[in-house]
Amino acid sequence: MFKTTDDVSNHIFSSFSVSLQKRLCTSVKQLNLAAGKTLFSTQETISYLYFPIGCVIHLIYELDEGDEVQVASLGASDVCGGAIFSGSRKSLVRAEVLHAGTAMLMPAKEALYWFHNEREFREPLLKACGRIEHHIMAKVACTRFHTIQQQLCFWLLELSDQIQNKVIDVTHEHIAGLLGVRREGISEAAHKLQLKGVIDYKRGHIKIINRKQLEQLSCECYHNLYSTN
DSSP, X not given: OOOOTTOOOOHHHHHSXXXXXXXXXXXXXXXXXXXXXXXXXXXXXXXXXXXXXXXEEEEEEEOTTSOXXXXXXXXXXXXXXXXXXXXOOBOSSEEEEEEOEEEEEEXXXXXXXXXXXXXXXXXXXXXXXXXXXXXXXXXXXXXHHSXXXXXXXXXXXHHHHHHTOSEEOOOHHHHHHHHTSOHHHHHHHHHHHHHTTSEEEETTEEEESOHHHXXXXXXXXXXXXXXTO
């Protein structure tokens, strides 16, 4: 089976029966993905289906004017590239590695074969794609209606869960770019959270000190999306 040295696996892939996993082995390879690596760009043909293990991949929607915003963050419970199952191989977003780590890759052609011919493969992927679609819709509403501090809390909680670490290596500028807000807004929100003892930050590093309070200060989106997962 495909496992990292930490015995961590992609939750979707590990949900398949041992028999199916063995049959898929010839179609799948495991790679280390570096932070910042673009897996596919907007309007580019999706060549691979990605099952994150230790990495986190985010989906970024780009506007013609050059603005962009993160619409989903995908970890070990997710799959990246599922748009191929909707009948289109062209991506509407850019997929980029946010947090370095391992992932399993399956060629899109082979993923489509298994999707159309193996129910055990198809059903978990349909559920995963539906969950990602739900996350994207929630992100859109969150960006429109919730404060920068609420969005920051949500973002920190989500990424901390995905990397299973209280320390996040990221700059205020990077977070601002992903959320589509001004860097000063993120710095102000982070400063208030630090004064409350919720987080501690130094340049390029944010550490969650009081997770319970961070959850209380987050918007409803985090609880709605993850309380039943």
